[in-house]
Structure formats: structure tokens, C-alpha cells
Amino acid sequence: MIKLQYNVDSKRISTRIEQLAGCSSTSVGVTRLPFTVESLEAERLVEEWMKAAGMTVRKDGLNNIIGRYEGKNPTASVLLIGSHLDSVIEAGKFDGVLGVITGIEVVQTLRDNGVILDNPLEVVGFCDEEGVRFHSTFLGSKAIAGTFTAEDLERADENGITIAEALKGIGIVNPYDYKNARRTPEELLAYLEVHIEQGPVLEKENKPVGVVSGIAGATRFSFEIIGKPGHAGTVPVAIRQDALLGASDLISYIENIALENKPLVATVGKLTVSPGASNVIPGLVTGTLDIRDLNVERKQKAIDAILAESHRIAESRGLQIKFDQVMEVEPVYCNEGMIKLIEEAISERSGSVVSLVSGAGHDAMAMADVTKVAMIFVRCKDGLSHHPDEFVTEEDMGVGAEVLYSTVIKLASKQ
Ligand SMILES: [Zn+2]
Structure with missing residues (x-):
């Protein structure tokens, strides 16, 4: 049993994962496509938890949900952490949401421990990463990175509903507001993402978490x-x-x-x-x-x-x-300095560090266009993902949140 050191509440993480799994249009697995009743319900829960953790919450023009935990210097560059809230059809419970929930948990723990960072911390839940509905991936992170285009608004789902129309359907009157989602490199300190591995390496190495060297x-x-x-x-x-x-x-x-x-x-x-x-x-x-x-x-x-x-x-x-x-x-290389911080955090717990290449695409890939990025992978059972049987233990999620916590503190503090 690994002892958690920073009072991260792994039970709370797993309870929230279960609650989000209830926001699904299918009874088998989780199906949560963007700009739907299910996604709005998930965002409502995320908003509630962000507020409970002391964050101010807003949505940007493409319906990414963002919670902000103010730092000592409100004008300093923002450390962004997060992942996606959408899923594939009949997906597992952990893909994407784990990065959002552990992000909120880190903020809650900072607050409980009375820690104010130098830099503001923002937790983001991206509206669409999987690309199932509109056949194009990383829509949410692309909007923030500034690579989402007006042509993307015209992408249609299988019922002929375009992204512009879907946005109107959930109350975003002007779809061109997606432009407001864009962040500049100067505004951002870095992007950090916790994600399930979606492969068997960590399980084989008997490690709860690993550091990602890059995305293939x-x-x-x-x-x-x-x-x-x-x-x-x-x-x-x-x-x-x-x-x-x-x-x-x-x-x-x-x-x-x-x-x-x-x-x-x-x-x-x-x-x-x-x-x-x-x-x-x-x-x-x-x-x-x-x-x-x-x-x-x-x-x-x-x-x-x-x-x-x-x-x-x-x-x-x-x-x-x-x-x-x-x-x-093109491949994306994770930032060397951030990799070092993650490695330190991992070795404090489990000794040797496993470094992995991600063979799957992630929001970090799109975010690399605007800021430096790094990722922490959490072990999943049998390497299985995009399947209702996808599984991560509560203990491993806790370790993932702890590694994120300690990386965030080192990244967003001057000393
Ligand atoms: Zn994912």
C-alpha cells in the first residue's frame, strides 16, 4: 500500500469518476459526445466541484469549461492542467475525465493545505478531444491553442448538424466566439495532463504511474x-x-x-x-x-x-x-524541465521511473502549438481503453493526483 503524502482524497476522485460516468447516452459504457444533454450535465458537475475547490469558473467560446485558482501574482502566466470531458461510443469511465478530476483534486488539496502558488492555476475540461461526433480530433484544445478555424465550425455530425449549430443549441449564440477561447504563448506558463496509459506497459512494469517522453x-x-x-x-x-x-x-x-x-x-x-x-x-x-x-x-x-x-x-x-x-x-516532445519535475515526484514514491512514448494522440498534442507540455500516465488494467471494462484503481488515481500535485507546486513556485 502506497501512502499518500499530501492528503489527496483518492476516494473523492473515484466517487466523482463514477458520477461523471452517469452522464451517458448509453447504458453500456459511457457515451458522452460534445454539446449534448449528457455533456452539459457533466459540465454542471465539474463546475460544482471546481467551485467547491475554491475556483472561479467560466466557459469559453467553444464551451471548454475552465476553473481558475488565483495565484499570488494574478498577472503571471497561467499553469493550465486538464484533459477532455467527451468520450468515444460505449467508452470506459476514465479516459479524459481522470485528467480533469485529478486537476480539481490538486486545487482542492492546495486550498486545504493553505498553499497559494505564485502563478494562477487553471483546470480545463476540453469539450471534444475524441472527434467522434464531428470527425475531427482535439477541437477544444485547438480552440485554446488558436488552431481551430472558421471552417471547423462547418463540420457536420451524422445528422447534418454543424458545430456552429450545435453551439447555438447549447446557448452559445455567436459561434465565432470560439476566437475568444484562444490563449497566447505569453499568457501560459505550461500545460500538464494526467491521462490513463491506454496500454499495458505500466502494468507490466508494476508501476502506478509513468512519465511521458512524447507523443508519437x-x-x-x-x-x-x-x-x-x-x-x-x-x-x-x-x-x-x-x-x-x-x-x-x-x-x-x-x-x-x-x-x-x-x-x-x-x-x-x-x-x-x-x-x-x-x-x-x-x-x-x-x-x-x-x-x-x-x-x-x-x-x-x-x-x-x-x-x-x-x-x-x-x-x-x-x-x-x-x-x-x-x-x-508530427511527433510532440514533452518539455525536458517538466519531465524532470515529474520524474522527481514519481521517484519520491516508487523509486525507479518508467518513461513512455504515447502512441495515442492527446490534448497535449494540440496544446504544444501554444505552450510547453508534459504528461503523466496512470496504469490501467490489461492496458484496456475505449471499452466499458476500462479500469484504474482508486489507489493509482491517488498516486497520479499526488504526482500532479507535487509537479504543480514546483512548476508554479519560484523557489
Ligand atoms: Zn483521452
Whole structure:
């Protein structure tokens, strides 16, 4: 049992996580899309808890909710901590909200301990990170970072309702108020986020929390393998131009490249086989390849190797293989100074520090456009996330809040 040192109330954190889980449009898991009855109910609870922790609360033009805990110097740059309040469909209870609830808990604990920081502290609950409703991620953090655009307002959900209309629906009369959400680099000291790991590393290392070194960049391709269809009973195997066998060679090679370049990850997540009949040799295969790594150079070398191998496979099997790059996301490196503070806070509790690369995108990624960022990951059971069985222990959430507490104190105090 790890003893908590700063009177963080982990029971209160878990009770609030449960309460927010009740703000859902589905009975299985949590479904909380932005600008809905459920999200407004969640924001109402968050507002109540922020006020109870001594914060003044406001909403910005894109409906991000922000609580402010004043510092000794009200004009000093703001330390922003938070995460997102939206979820995927039938999600778990912890993804996103953990960062908001631990942020509020830190403020409550500062207040209970009579600590006033030099810098103002603001806790933010972003309106939309997952991008489920409007098919675009990080909407809330982009508005604050100043990268949300007027075109984004015209993004529509599956019922044809645009973001502008959805904002009007919850009482934001002028959707162009999103511009007021923007913060300048001078206004901000840094952005800090606690998030569940959404992977199995901390569990494997038997650690409650870890520090994030950065968020991996991602390159996505679609590919097409063109062979020659034919009768499955009459064409001898040795002379076939089977597109699926080419895909099979390629996918095995991709796995080997990833294993040789850890922690790079590569995934062929989608494959279609045409004509797709049991008695016809596959003449065409289309698929997707997603490659992620924090190290841009290593990622590019892996991509080059895969493309070279595809030429070799194409030649030896009499196929045509075409790759088309469809997405490129630059990696984000967490701030070295903040990483050090988080490492100190972790080592005070659990000795050795586990450092992780985030393979998933987070609000910190969007916030990196406007200020320095850092993240603390909290262990989740079986590495499972975006699923109703997502689980974090109360004790681990308490440790996450404590590490955040001690990092915040060091960051926002001059001494
Ligand atoms: Zn999340």
C-alpha cells in the first residue's frame, strides 16, 4: 500500500469518476459526445466541484469549461492542467475525465493545505478531444491553442448538424466566439495532463504511474496490391499472381520491421480482398498501414525499408504494389524541465521511473502549438481503453493526483 503524502482524497476522485460516468447516452459504457444533454450535465458537475475547490469558473467560446485558482501574482502566466470531458461510443469511465478530476483534486488539496502558488492555476475540461461526433480530433484544445478555424465550425455530425449549430443549441449564440477561447504563448506558463496509459506497459512494469517522453508522430498509407484473378481449381499455384499472398509477405515484413525498431509500432488495420470468393484467386487487395514513432528518423527509415520490400515482393510475385500516403502527424516532445519535475515526484514514491512514448494522440498534442507540455500516465488494467471494462484503481488515481500535485507546486513556485 502506497501512502499518500499530501492528503489527496483518492476516494473523492473515484466517487466523482463514477458520477461523471452517469452522464451517458448509453447504458453500456459511457457515451458522452460534445454539446449534448449528457455533456452539459457533466459540465454542471465539474463546475460544482471546481467551485467547491475554491475556483472561479467560466466557459469559453467553444464551451471548454475552465476553473481558475488565483495565484499570488494574478498577472503571471497561467499553469493550465486538464484533459477532455467527451468520450468515444460505449467508452470506459476514465479516459479524459481522470485528467480533469485529478486537476480539481490538486486545487482542492492546495486550498486545504493553505498553499497559494505564485502563478494562477487553471483546470480545463476540453469539450471534444475524441472527434467522434464531428470527425475531427482535439477541437477544444485547438480552440485554446488558436488552431481551430472558421471552417471547423462547418463540420457536420451524422445528422447534418454543424458545430456552429450545435453551439447555438447549447446557448452559445455567436459561434465565432470560439476566437475568444484562444490563449497566447505569453499568457501560459505550461500545460500538464494526467491521462490513463491506454496500454499495458505500466502494468507490466508494476508501476502506478509513468512519465511521458512524447507523443508519437504517425504516418498513414493506403495501399493497393494488383495481381491477376483466376480459377482456384485450374491455375497452378506456382504461376499465380495472387495479390493476397503478396499482402501476406508484406504484412509479415512490416511486423519484423516494427520488432527490430522498438518502440516503433506498425499496423495493417484494414484489408479488403477482391473479388472475395472462395473459388477465385485474389486479384486485388487494398489495405491501410499506420506507423508511429517519436523518433522521426527511425520512422522514415522503417517506411523506406517497407517500400523497398514492397518493390521486391511485387517483382518476385508478378504484382503491382502502390502506396499512397494519406496522413502525416508530427511527433510532440514533452518539455525536458517538466519531465524532470515529474520524474522527481514519481521517484519520491516508487523509486525507479518508467518513461513512455504515447502512441495515442492527446490534448497535449494540440496544446504544444501554444505552450510547453508534459504528461503523466496512470496504469490501467490489461492496458484496456475505449471499452466499458476500462479500469484504474482508486489507489493509482491517488498516486497520479499526488504526482500532479507535487509537479504543480514546483512548476508554479519560484523557489
Ligand atoms: Zn483521452
